[in-house]
Amino acid sequence: MVLFSLVASHAEIDLETVARLSAGASEVPLSVLGRQQEILGAVALATCNRYEIYAEARTEDDVDAARAAVISRISESSGLSEHTVSRAFETRSGPAVSRHLFAVSAGLDSAVVGEREIAGQVRRALTGAQQDSTASPALVRLFQAASKTAKDVGARTALGSRGLSIVSVALDLAAELRGGPAGTGAEFSGSRVVIFGTGAYAGATMAQLTGRGCSDISVFSASGRAQTFVATRGGTALSSASLEGAVAAADILIGCSGSEHRVQAADIVRVRSESEQPLVILDLALTRDFDPAVAELEGVELLTLESVRLAAPSEQAESMSQAADIVAKAADSFEEQQKVRSVDGAIVALRRHTMGVLDTEIARVRAQHGCTAAAEEVEFAMRRMVKSLLHIPTVRARELAVAGEQDSYLAGLEALYGITVQEPAASAPAQCPVDPAADTA
Structure with missing residues (x-):
């Protein structure tokens, strides 16, 4: 496999x-x-x-x-x-x-x-x-x-x-565009922010903004999940009716949704026709939440994933x-x-073969002598001996596998014991648990 x-x-x-x-x-x-x-x-x-x-x-x-x-x-x-x-x-x-x-x-x-x-x-x-x-x-x-x-x-x-993260670098750039140095811990104090989306990036963005002093954060979700999102994170959930007012008053718009409904430049012009304050737009969605033409609007700065990549610091x-x-x-x-793992089947086959021979011999001892103390001692000694004999072949199987020579081991099993190891059947999809640590994104 x-x-x-x-x-x-x-x-x-x-x-x-x-x-x-x-x-x-x-x-x-x-x-x-x-x-x-x-x-x-x-x-x-x-x-x-x-x-x-x-x-x-x-x-x-x-x-x-x-x-x-x-x-x-x-x-x-x-x-x-x-x-x-x-x-x-x-x-x-x-x-x-x-x-x-x-x-x-x-x-x-x-x-x-x-x-x-x-x-x-x-x-x-x-x-x-x-x-x-x-x-x-x-x-x-x-x-x-x-x-x-x-x-x-x-x-x-x-x-x-x-x-570092894409979100942290993007917010550093936004802080610089707004005239404040990044890393102060309060660079977004007093800023009004609208986040589009409720996924992992939106959650990371909310956490970063809060940690940098922003207390006025609104969230819009075209799928209607904004209320559930803000319930555990804070902020204000926006509806389609209240979205325009929030965008008109915002200092920063952040796209994290990747939805099919892209915000057009004409929408920004119409909603903010009476606003003279500068606007920073962070488009962190792979499929773009904002029309690239918004970058041409007066008073608007657009930052995209490509902007973040170019600005990311070298380590x-x-x-x-x-x-x-x-x-x-x-x-x-x-x-x-x-x-x-590729020789696990061979190891199991050898153990099964050897233990089968052992069990047959032990059955003969019991048939002749019954379940006596002497018979139990013989069984104990024989099992210990077989375990010892299997140790070296098991170790050698793994050593040969690491060296890429597992085929020679399989050939040896067939030549010495007549054991043919079948190709393992497809395993059922695993359902074992993954790392329980909480996601950071």
Whole structure:
């Protein structure tokens, strides 16, 4: 069974294409699993600047067919041609899969290097896949290891102490545009802010604004979830009727929804026709909550995800090196464990064969001598001896697997004992719990 991934991110393609590719992102794993026997599991990771599919194929020979199935389904959901989709994604397999996901989860592949929000998004991607029963056991182990790696990077390097995120950098830029220095803890005191959306980014934005002194925050949700959102976070829920008045009085508008209803430049002009105060708009939605033309309006400053990426501070080389080392070691450890698991079936087969022989002999002893103290002593001695004899073959199986020589072990079992290890059947999607830590995004 082989893990592979399809990766499309801000590093290789523009964000507009990433947004189009990720249309219907959550439906892709369910769809391909329903169609393709070559695919045993799939998890979709869709964020503000990346769309990635992690999948498990039955064998190396099935990877190409499995990839083609995923590409076809993404093409259907996005409306892009299969050729365009195929070119947009980079395919990774083998150790490259874990190295990349671990780096992503740790924030090393983010527009804002070291951001902590991505770790929560990785956890939620696995949770969603488990709820949909699309996460195979190997994918569960992969994503759980990625979450652990992100925690280690946060705890053991300066990247974690910086607490950078797309939201924090965006708000730093907004504070500078409004003439106040960032990092004072009160740079948004007295500001009137309207947030569009109630998802993870909206929650992170609300927390950041509150921590920076903002007490006048209104929230609008086209789906009607604003009231529930503010109930636990504070702020004022807006309806369609009260939205225009809030926008007219706002100093800052922040888009986090990615909804189909984009705010047009004409809407801003109409609603704020009598206002002379400057307006800062932060569009943090991948699919854009605001028409780019608002940037041309007088008195309006528009900041987008691309603005945030360009303004993100560079991290110290030492911290990056430490984090990269943690990621590399974690990926190596995961790959080693994967290789060891490849001989689990052989170890079980050898133990079953040996214990079967032992049980037969013990049954003979009992038939001849009954359940006497002497018979029990013989059984105890024989079981201890067999356990000792199995130790070295078990250790050697794992050593050979790590060295990539598991086939020689399997051949030895067949030659010496006549044991043929069958290819394991597909495992049912794992439902084991993920890391219970609360999301930071």
